[in-house]
Amino acid sequence: MSDQKEERGLRELYDQDPERADYLAFGRKTETDRRGFLKGAGLTAMMLAVGGAIPFARNMPSGLIPSALADTPEDFTLFGKTGIIIRNDRPVNLETPAPLLDPDVTPIENFFVRNNGGVPEATADPEAWTLTIDGEVDNPLQLTLAQLQSDFETVTLRMQLECGGNGRAGFNPSPRGNQWAIGAVGNGEWTGCRLRDVLQQAGLKSSAVYTGHYGADPHLSGEPGRPSISRGVPIDKALEPHTLLVWGMNGEPLPLIHGGPLRVVAAGWPGSCSQKWLTRIWVRDQEHDGPGMTGLSYRMPRNPVPPGAEVPHEDMVVMGPMPVKSVITFPDTLTDVRADEAFEVRGHAWAGEHEVQAMHVSYDFGATWVEAELEPPTNRYDWQRWRARITLPAAGYYEIWARATDDTGVMQPAVVPGWNPRGYGNNSQHRIALNAA
Amino acid sequence: MRGRKLRTGLACACLGLMMAGGASGQTSDFGGLPAGPGQLETFGNCTACHSTMIITQQNFSRRTWDEVLTWMVEDQGMWEMPSETRQIVLDYLVTHFGPES
CATH class of the missing domain: 3.90.420.10 (Oxidoreductase, molybdopterin-binding domain)
Known part of the structure; x- marks a missing residue:
């Protein structure tokens, strides 16, 4: 499946189901006359997004992406989220791209969302x-x-x-x-x-x-x-x-x-x-x-x-606890780097009920491994920062593979682990591609 | 974020356009489901509860799609489709979201 097929933005939601996109982004529900009657928080959100009052909001057709936003390169927000991959809009399921997982604490605006059902009304009290x-x-x-x-x-x-x-x-x-x-x-x-x-x-x-x-x-x-x-x-x-x-x-x-x-x-x-x-x-x-x-x-x-x-x-x-796993948060995949020049590769690692004991990276398809510096968690279940310095020897295409080992010696596999009917627990090594010039 | 002035200006301009031109590009277009036999039946039966996005990200075998339709009825509160409708929906799903598609 191509990335293009998977990665969707709110703009695509508007293309597919404009009224739903309206509701998700701005809380705007379509009235019987098919005008989106914006009020309360929804109107405020849309005004904030376009940067000013909307005097004729009552007349604004529902399901129409405001042009002030349609023409801008940045995506506007869904439940206050930015830069997120929309896997599904009903139920709402949002995935964080790896580079946005770089901070030690994931910002709310980038945090993934998984729902099995609807989102309940916010409670007043x-x-x-x-x-x-x-x-x-x-x-x-x-x-x-x-x-x-x-x-x-x-x-x-x-x-x-x-x-x-x-x-x-x-x-x-x-x-x-x-x-x-x-x-x-x-x-x-x-x-x-x-x-x-x-x-x-x-x-x-x-x-x-x-x-x-x-x-x-x-x-x-x-x-x-x-x-x-x-x-x-x-x-x-x-x-x-x-x-x-x-x-x-x-x-x-x-x-x-x-x-x-x-x-x-x-x-x-x-x-x-x-x-x-x-x-x-x-x-x-x-x-x-x-x-x-x-x-x-x-x-x-x-x-x-x-x-x-x-x-x-x-x-x-x-299913019991989640398996040992890690993510490369920097650099982003498909980044250009310079050959013969050291650069940092970094990310986080975690291990279900365990602590991560060691972290390694490879730039030669797993033939050899470089040990990364690994920080302890601030408390149990905190993910752990790791960093490695790498120098790619010559120009060309490389992959960086990242492998965490937990405190019982269990490692992430290079390939996808045991198939199961609903696809749980894939902790295979995260890989990114780099071009060295 | 862009400049507030620019945004306000664009918003005014676009509102003017909207007033004049009305709502363009408003067709739901079956939630992005590709055209073909079964498009209407699939859209009508599946999107009462969930959007098409959970459909369009899948590539299932006929057996798995068959199981999914059964699971929807047995576990997820979906209505039972007439058997010929169910066959049309199943064929559509396998054609457009099967292992070969």
């Missing part, structure tokens, strides 16, 4: 948002966001979050789902309280073995009350002190598109364990069986299977 804790607990709880913020210790941690299907585009035959390349990952600075502290206040029964998370995002079919996705984690992961109930991201209130006002962050596990728009945690006496836990979803074959195999559901098991 975030502090009144209520979380229910029930199931295998002695004292079921109903806690408002204000109570979570005042009654439990607040912590801020840098932790990476990665979609279970990141890298899916590498599998052949192509598995179902969004064809993520490398950028369904980001490192956020998350503020919240420990899920452990809340579960301890509720009092876990000895029968508690798993959590089941529920959120407020509406199902795409529009069926009321039907969960879009409801996944969970083994109770040990729920009690791990870095597993948080999060209301802040990068020093700001958690944005709506990232699950605000309240979400789980269970770093190192598939992102779907980190439920957005969190309303309920059902403590289970068995592995949770909500949508996204059964069948082929977020499951891997118990034993390796050949590519394209039809795997019976009973031979599939729930």
